[in-house]
Amino acid sequence: MTATMPRPRIGVLGGTFDPPHLGHLIIATEFLFALRLDQVLFVPAGRPPHKTGRIISSDDDRLAMVRLATAGVPGFAVSTIDIERGGVSYTADLLEFLRAERPDHDFFFLMGEDSLRDLPTWHDPNRICRLAEIGVARRPGVRVDLATTLDALPDCRGRLHFVSPPAIGISSSELRRRVRDGEPIAFQVPAAVERYIRERGLYRARP
Numbered sequence: 001m002t003a004t005m006p007r008p009r010i011g012v013l014g015g016t017f018d019p020p021h022l023g024h025l026i027i028a029t030e031f032l033f034a035l036r037l038d039q040v041l042f043v044p045a046g047r048p049p050h051k052t053g054r055i056i057s058s059d060d061d062r063l064a065m066v067r068l069a070t071a072g073v074p075g076f077a078v079s080t081i082d083i084e085r086g087g088v089s090y091t092a093d094l095l096e097f098l099r100a101e102r103p104d105h106d107f108f109f110l111m112g113e114d115s116l117r118d119l120p121t122w123h124d125p126n127r128i129c130r131l132a133e134i135g136v137a138r139r140p141g142v143r144v145d146l147a148t149t150l151d152a153l154p155d156c157r158g159r160l161h162f163v164s165p166p167a168i169g170i171s172s173s174e175l176r177r178r179v180r181d182g183e184p185i186a187f188q189v190p191a192a193v194e195r196y197i198r199e200r201g202l203y204r205a206r207p
Contacts, residue, residue, distance in 0.1 A: 009105070010098075010108065011037045011135060012109050013043065014043045014045055015045060016044070016045050017045075018056050019176075019203075020042075020190075021172060021188055022168065023168040023170040025076075026168055027110075030164075031135050039076070040075060040077070042076065043078075043079045043094065044059070045089045046089040065197075069190045069193050071192070085097065090122075091109065092124040092128050095128060096131060099131055107133070108133045108135045109128060111135070112142075113137060113162075116136050116160070126156070129155040133161060179197060179202065179204065
């Protein structure tokens with residue numbers, strides 16, 4: 001009797017990554033370990049509906065920075081699918097595309113606890129839970145009424161997996177502010193990303 005090969009387990013970590021920072025990499029590493037993932041797929045967002053007007057850098061720059069941040073890290077990969085397909089970036093549609101590309105894989109959509117709190121307001125959230133299990137990174141100071149959330153999202157029952165990463169107080173918006181104000185960002189982003197930001201003049205105040 002032939003043994004059945006286990007299906008690859010793929011974590012999907014979406015975001016604007018403007019810029020990607022060490023917090024993203026630490027959380028991805030925690031998910032990789034805790035959920036026994038074979039790969040974390042970083043997916044730079046095209047046009048997320050909840051961040052309209054807040055993407056600062058071009059798609060090419062954000063994609064380049066994510067590639068620099070993840071280069072050579074075992075278990076990390078980058079997908080351009082969300083940028084390439086254009087239009088508003090709905091997570092449910094993204095997962096449909098990925099499932100069609102890799103029908104023999106199991107998917108885990110990775111998010112922070114604050115995103116879980118807001119998940120009932122997302123586009124077609126029950127479809128998200130039907131297409132992927134959900135990895136949730138706990139966040140200090142964030143409280144989710146899990147019973148209420150699951151009442152609104154019955155398809156998510158039994159599909160939530162909580163991970164407790166180290167508390168890393170780094171945000172992309174704060175990094176952009178620091179660059180704009182001439183403050184250092186060393187050791188908050190990978191060195192290659194810091195160099196790219198400097199060489200491209202990203203986030204500098206416009207004259």
